[in-house]
Amino acid sequence: MTTLVQGDTLKITTVVPAYKPQFLKYLLASLMQQTERPHQVIFSDDTEDLTFARALLLDPLKTALADLNVKVVQGPRKGAAANWRHCLQAWDVQTELVHVLCDDDYLFPQFYEQHRKAHESGRFSATVSRRYYADIDGVCLQCALEVPPEIASVGSRYLRIDAATLFPLVVPSCTNWLGEVSNMVMHREAATLLAFPSFDGIPFSGLEDIGSVLCASVQDPICYIAEHLGYFRMHPQQNTMQFTSRPVKLAVLAWGALAVIGRQRGLLNHKHAKVALAKSLFMAQEVFAADAEMKPFIDLIPAALAEQPQALTQWIALWNGFAAQS
Structure with a gap:
């Protein structure tokens, strides 16, 4: 496998709102095995004792991760939504693309390569790839998000979807087939919606990921990648399980x-x-x-x-x- 750091192509910054250290080794493994590594990885450490900072900024991990360009900032400790905003503020729109990676999810090796290629294939507000479900141990389950027939029947890897198509395919059924931030890469002009989830004066707090993609598509279409490039880990600590x-x-x-x-x-x-x-x-x-x-x-x-x-x-x-x- 040839691992490259993004050079003259579009650059992606990964931001990690971090507060579940038990999954750190899996997260790092998924980042290290990428065929194209992100330009930078920013952790916002929301733990009380700065568990992530102590692990990432000291050897042996500091040396092992030297090529990953890791930065750690202290989190706000005001909940998940505040930590998302803090991550994005630390990114400070320094690259064209940004990826909010939840600390319990996992990326397959071609995640960044495929998302970068998708963004370079046209002007898109976001790219969204398919993903599997996994149990707490990271074992992929025999299930994935069920996409609408209109999407599943298209044979191409990259599918352009505009707002007029996307809203009717998502909202009336109140069904999330798009996924979460971990399987989305946002253009910098659209990423503001993740930090401040409101559109036309109406907030969509609680569905920041789906809502951001939907509302961003009003400006520019999204690119749907018809390939499973990671998994969503299910476990009792998740907000969706409460x-x-x-x-x-x-x-x-x-x-x-x-x-x-x-x-x-x-x-x-x-x-x-x-x-x-x-x-x-x-x-x-x-x-x-x-x-x-x-x-x-x-x-x-x-x-x-x-x-x-x-x-x-x-x-x-x-x-x-x-x-x-x-």
Whole structure:
């Protein structure tokens, strides 16, 4: 295997919002085996005792990782969303492309090479590759994200998808077939959405990854790479496994926000937007029926289904206030 550091081609900076040190050796192995290594790897160490900094900045790892151009900054210790923003601030738009790599996920050897080639094949706001699921030990499971038939039936490796196509394929079903930040590489002009998840004055906190790709596609299309280039590790520490947590509440309601954005932009028709908003509210009712914080949203279901004029205005006001607390 020939390992190259990106030279005159588009450069990718990898930023790692780090707080789960038990997966560090796997993360480093996936970075070291890349056919093209990123320009720089920035860790934002959010642990209380700076576990990542102590490991990465001292031998033997410091010497072993000399070719990886590692930088470590102290994290803000204010939660996952704040650490994402901190990572991106440390990057400071120093390269054309940026990749937010979660510290428990894993990349296959051609990840950066394929994403770089995809970005160089046209003007794209983001590139998104397929990925597998894996268990806590990194064993790939016999399952992956199920993509829509319109995408699965296309034979090419790189598929250009614009906003008018992407919104209807994602939002009405409230289904994430795109994945997460670990299998996405953002152009610098689109990366701001990851740090500040809002579009047209409507926040999409809770679905920062999917929402950023969707909203970025309004400016420039995305490139979908029809190849599995990594895996998403499932384990009890993940926010998505804490079913009654605030991040999950935000994610459920954010589908409604994306429906409103899509409708206002003319990217979703009336039926699609109504279906998505209703699904979001019904998911909230199913999971959080006894939750006082979610009750105002659940109480809006009859008015939303009846399409009462004030229902959408009330929902937006409720959502803006709720998201502002995140």
